[in-house]
Amino acid sequence: MTKTNNHHTILVVDDQMGVRRLLFEAFQEEGYQVDMAANGSDALEKIDQVRPDIVLMDMKMPGMSGLEVLREVKKQDKDLKVILMTAYGELEIVAEAMALGVTEYVTKPFDINEVRGLVRKALA
Numbered sequence: 001m002t003k004t005n006n007h008h009t010i011l012v013v014d015d016q017m018g019v020r021r022l023l024f025e026a027f028q029e030e031g032y033q034v035d036m037a038a039n040g041s042d043a044l045e046k047i048d049q050v051r052p053d054i055v056l057m058d059m060k061m062p063g064m065s066g067l068e069v070l071r072e073v074k075k076q077d078k079d080l081k082v083i084l085m086t087a088y089g090e091l092e093i094v095a096e097a098m099a100l101g102v103t104e105y106v107t108k109p110f111d112i113n114e115v116r117g118l119v120r121k122a123l124a
């Protein structure tokens, strides 16, 4: 395995531990630095501390939604790359996320290889 991703940091934001763990393991295995947050306010703190290259963010979380976090994030750094993870059929949310400058979105349940591809493309 090539270790070409060593310098890229990914922040995984999801309220479900299983999803966080899946993404953590998949990307760490590829050589990325992976950090995690379980909710929106934790995510904003981590973004400040860790300065990730890309954020994989769940849409549906208790407290701040992914869209609300995205709005905050883009106020502070409009160039930060964010991939939003939505449920199937949330077209209005996707449209709003696109308007806010989301890099990409993926529909849950996602194929891990699709997420890998989107991250690779976003960071290329």
Ligand SMILES: [Mg+2]
Pocket (backbone or CB within 6 Å): 014, 015, 016, 058, 059, 060, 061
């Ligand atoms: Mg969720």
